[in-house]
Amino acid sequence: MAWTNYQILLSLVMVITGSINTLSTKWADTIKSKGQDGQTKNFNHPFFQASTMFLGEMLCLLTFKILYRYYSRRADGTEDVHELTKGNRTFNPFILFIPAMCDMTATSIMYIGLNLTYASSFQMFRGSVIVFVGLLSTGFLHRVLNKRQWSGIVFVIIGLAVVGVADFISKDPDDSHGNNDIITGDMLIVIAQIIQSIQMVVEEKFVAGQDIPPLQAVGWEGLFGFVVLALLQIPFYFIHAGPPVTSQAGDRLEDAIDAFVQIGHSGKLSVAILGTVISIAFFNFAGISVTKELSATTRMVLDSVRTIVIWVFSLAFMGQVFHWLQLLGFVLLLAGMCLYNGITFVSTFLKMKEAIRRRYNKVDEEVIENRNAEDPEM
Structure with missing residues (x-):
């Protein structure tokens, strides 16, 4: 069945805003600003950045409430047919608590991994989610994978292995992280994809079945994630950790006060954080809408497509070092995703x-x- 114009628009919004979100996050990591201790240093606050992501998602709930009230005042039933407000509005919000916790955990882990490995590898290793979505869909959504889909999963695994090898061969001499850091970062990203695949499958099982308005679903997930992560940053302030989680030995696991000080001292950093907040709002709305309108697998494929945009932008403007093994790994990843979804020449x-x-x-x-x-x- 051909996609509708609305579904095509959702797909484009998801790819574009998702690319902006990753690039903004990486840009923030590279910006140096004066911290609470008076020293100029890189912005290394993964849990704080995850909080800004959930803040962006919370804006979706506010937008939904405004739109619903506006359409309701028309008294012509528009709120029941408009794409942004139609659906079940009497659901129990706590059915979204588990997806929100998965999103919170996966994002925090990925942001830690992003500080330890390369930006292109970060995005490519996110493609491993297809393996876990496929396996979990078999177990919990009662899907049967055919030989073509299993072949696609094998291609993805081989592609991930090639990208991992490329990390060692093409190591940037100016990079402060050693091989152990790179391995840790890559593994953290893969672990995060396991958690994120759980989120996607749970959303497809419960969100699609409940017919929840996408803006409302994203907003509630943002509210749950923001509140829980904000509370967690209180004990994180008193927990001291060392590399590779933090920049130096003895640093706090998360210092939100220091993050605000650094943002206040850098206009570029403020723009990067604002870009993260705004882009993630649109990206997650489009993502959960794709899950509702199409499927979790389609969302996963579109999420992987933005790898091309991010990789090209990183090579052109962010000093990313090109290596042919990364290209080979990406081609294998793309071939695996196409095989899995029945997309052939x-x-x-x-x-x-x-x-x-x-x-x-x-x-x-x-x-x-x-x-x-x-x-x-x-």
Whole structure:
């Protein structure tokens, strides 16, 4: 079945805003600003950055309330048919608590991993989510994977292995992280994908079945995640840790006060954080909408597509070092995702051919109708 214009728009919004979100987060990590101790240092606050992400998601709940009140005042039933407000509005919000906790945990772990490995590898290793979504969908959504889908999973695993090898071969001499840090970062990202795959499957099972308005679902997840993570940062302030979790031995696990001080001393850092908040609001709304309108697998594929955008941007503007093994690994990842979802060259060619044929048939019919209208009546 062909996608509707609304589904295409959701897909584009998800890819574009998702790319902006990752690039803004990485940009913030590279910005140096004066901290609470008076020293100029990199912005290394993964849990605080995760909090800003949930703040962006909370804005979706506010937007939903405003739109619903606006459409309700029309008294013409618009709130029940509009794409942004239609659906079940009497659900129990706590069914979204588990997805929110998965999102909170996965994001925090990924942001720690991002500080330990390369930006391109960070995005590529996120492609491992297809493996875990496929396995969990089999167990909890009662899906049966065919040989083609299993082949796709194998390709993804091989691609991830190639990307991991590329991390060692193409190590930047100016990078302060050693091989152990890179391994730790890569593993943290993979672990985060296991948690995120649980989130996707739970959302598909409960969100799609409950017909929850996407803005409301994202907003409640943001509220739960923000409150829980904000409370966790209180004990994190008194917990001291060392590398690779923190920059130096004895640093606090998370120092939100220091994060605010650094933001106050840097306009660029403020822009980066603001970009994270705004982009994540649109990205998560589009993501959960894709899960509702299409499937968790489609959301996963679109989430991986933005790897191309981020990788190209990193190579062009962020000093990312190119290595052909990364390209090979990405091609294998892409091939695996296409196999898993039944996207092949032949099927794509046939669909394009059919679309062109229908287009020409439509034009021919319009020409015939116009000529008949010009014929004199008998």
